[in-house]
Ligand SMILES: Cc1cc2nc3c(=O)[nH]c(=O)nc-3n(C[C@H](O)[C@H](O)[C@H](O)COP(=O)(O)OP(=O)(O)OC[C@H]3O[C@@H](n4cnc5c(N)ncnc54)[C@H](O)[C@@H]3O)c2cc1C
Ligand code: SF4
């Protein structure tokens with residue numbers, strides 16, 4: 001099939017960008033969306049034209065590196081899937097598809113479709129950890145964790161840090177990402193000693209990075225490829241309130 | 250070049266403790282005077298960087314991706330081994346050691362493997378303490394499963410995302426140190442050369458992948474934790490950015506490269522669908538706990554799976570290996586699948602796949618239980634193939650997955666260049682000729698959390714390191730080499746994208762140096778690879794500039810290195826005139842088609858030394874002795 005793409009091209013953070021049209025011939029249904037872009041890029045390179053810059057790595061939905069806005073949807077039309085998991089069998093001959101970067105003030109554009117998500121790393125560095133040096137651990141089974149708690153913590157820990165929640169949110173809020181991390185630790189006994197400190201530090205870091213506030217739009221949950229639930233945001237808010245009430249920080 | 254393995258003498262159970270005691274300690278106040286450069290943020294790199302920073306060293310950490318959390322370790326699905334014996338099924342440090350040596354087909358160092366088994370338990374404890382949400386039983390204890398050819402349940406897991414959770418644990422430890430100012434993080438950086446001063450590793454040259462700027466970094470030790478080289482085959486289960494560049498450039502600066510021909514082909518991957526394919530997806534080995542592998546008994550049987558009656562199906566693994574059945578080690582399962590497709594009994598459109606069937610499991614334990622255990626894997630498969638594995642059997646085929654070879658390291662994880670250490674999949678150490686499932690995660694974290702942090706102290710106290718800054722002429726020289734290479738890539742002015750050359754190389758590697766190798770095919774590869782390489786430098790098209798975000802240039806550099814490295818791999822395979830583990834030489838097999846080792850002539854590590862461009866590399870040998878595990882033919886029947 002033939003597909004027409006409207007792709008955001010932008011040389012770097014400083015210059016202005018625009019949508020550019022490309023025609024891709026010979027697309028087959030088994031191709032992934034990114035393989036379709038690879039094919040286009042290979043043709044561009046062979047012709048000596050600048051290929052489209054986009055991020056991806058694992059190409060199986062786990063590393064969180066891929067991040068495209070496809071027809072206005074973060075990670076495209078498939079629910080619970082990353083961009084790299086989208087396949088061309090979703091499209092038909094003659095379709096026109098618009099491809100843009102994840103847009104948010106805190107995710108500046110690097111080039112074309114690539115953005116800088118290092119703000120997430122800085123939030124993590126602020127408190128997304130348990131302070132336990134190597135060698136300090138007790139036996140794994142000395143800490144008993146009920147099956148359901150462990151499963152809930154795992155649901156939250158499944159976040160891949162892709163940033164789709166931010167891109168989908170009208171306020172470019174990072175609440176779902178932060179909530180997932182805070183929830184994982186809040187649910188586990190290992191997270192208790194630093195419980196208050198963590199939520200305060202991570203929320204603070206989030207605000208400093210310029211992410212917006214949550215106004216319950218639920219767009220984040222709809223876009224999240226790992227189907228992280230907004231219930232985690234409620235937990236984050238409770239944890240935050242609790243921390244401001246009980247802590248000395 | 251001399252290979253001094255520094256393996257401690259005495260009883261193997263005591264060697265690591267004794268060695269640790271013998272290692273000199275660095276005075277706590279002096280630690281902050283040493284700077285350690287850690288390249289790679291996978292399990293090995295993140296754990297090493299965090300642990301060294303906790304000890305008080307100055308650490309700088311580098312990775313290609315935009316965040317350390319995206320290293321390829323994130324993709325590991327199945328689990329991590331440890332000798333906890335929580336299920337009380339007879340496991341022990343000794344058994345894990347024994348299984349790993351045997352699984353590696355007697356081509357690994359006993360002392361290293363013993364140490365790995367010994368520290369395995371501490372890894373689980375450390376990860377639990379970090380908040381890694383391992384699967385739990387209803388009573389709150391840790392769950393185990395059996396995995397990858399083991400007869401005991403020693404594998405710890407977090408759904409099908411064990412690598413992700415372990416890496417996020419190590420990443421959280423790393424980010425804690427970044428936050429504390431103890432680690433300086435450099436993301437979107439690629440190491441392009443190693444700087445050696447007076448024979449000692451003193452720094453690296455990196456390229457900032459956003460601005461294209463080259464940077465010099467000086468330090469007192471360099472740790473390469475840069476992962477495996479599966480992508481030399483073009484298609485593999487590895488992520489796109491996985492490469493051999495860091496270790497290859499270190500090789501060219503004097504680090505020996507050991508056993509490059511030891512590559513692992515994983516039996517259960519989603520089959521290739523066409524030319525456009527950019528990677529292959531692994532279907533976790535855990536599926537073989539309940540799925541049954543089969544092909545039709547008849548050749549070229551075009552019927553749908555459901556139309557093939559039970560007595561016309563060949564459950565060939567169960568037939569050939571009744572004791573282990575569908576759980577035989579990876580190399581054996583992969584080869585058996587190839588035998589079936591070579592025999593014309595493969596299934597699917599291309600005939601290049603076999604069935605993995607859950608019909609009986611669904612009947613035995615119920616659909617819900619199957620969903621609970623494998624739901625995410627089934628969904629992943631469905632997503633890729635558009636086939637529903639609850640209704641029809643999965644189609645699977647082997648794919649390149651892991652590389653046991655890597656930079657040669659001694660017991661301290663130091664390469665043949667003093668001050669250059671190598672950890673994780675990038676080194677050659679613990680898996681011999683075949684890696685057992687769930688043991689790579691174990692090794693990466695063992696190296697980073699519990700081995701290197703000790704051994705590096707021994708090196709730093711002993712080494713007399715004069716101050717080295719980036720002003721030293723060796724830095725300018727190495728940077729000059731990188732600039733020259735980059736200019737050559739940009740200036741080739743050809744017509745073909747680097748990816749196309751990568752595909753050409755991959756085709757040669759898979760056909761001639763893949764699952765079945767023979768002298769003729771290997772010689773053919775050795776004549777074809779230089780041809781592709783020559784065409785590459787003449788006809789590659791790398792558009793854009795050096796001083797810019799340029800993904801074509803990145804790819805071209807990695808492909809250029811693969812085009813050199815592939816030749817060494819083929820040569821190593823040609824020289825090793827035996828079959829062992831993942832290295833199967835068709836000339837060396839038993840009458841029933843199993844790998845036939847030659848312990849008289851090949852019970853050794855082959856370590857290759859670079860002798861300059863155009864010159865033949867020199868093959869060095871480290872003999873392997875087996876004092877604790879009786880060396881025998883592997884038998885899984
Ligand atoms: C799909 C899949 C599933 C797997 N499942 C399992 C499993 O269930 N159990 C198990 O034990 N093992 C499994 N493995 C194997 C295991 O995941 C890997 O062997 C292991 O994670 C490798 O870790 P590492 O730290 O050595 O390297 P990686 O995680 O590969 O990290 C490499 C790091 O080096 C960086 N890097 C590379 N080159 C450069 C350079 N030139 N400059 C700068 N940085 C560089 C990268 O950015 C990255 O940060 C699996 C592997 C795959 C592919
Ligand atoms: S919460 Fe979901 S959308 Fe947001 S970063 Fe995590 S995985 Fe991505």
Ligand code: FES
Nearest residue numbers: 057059064066084
């Ligand atoms: S490329 Fe890794 S999640 Fe898409």
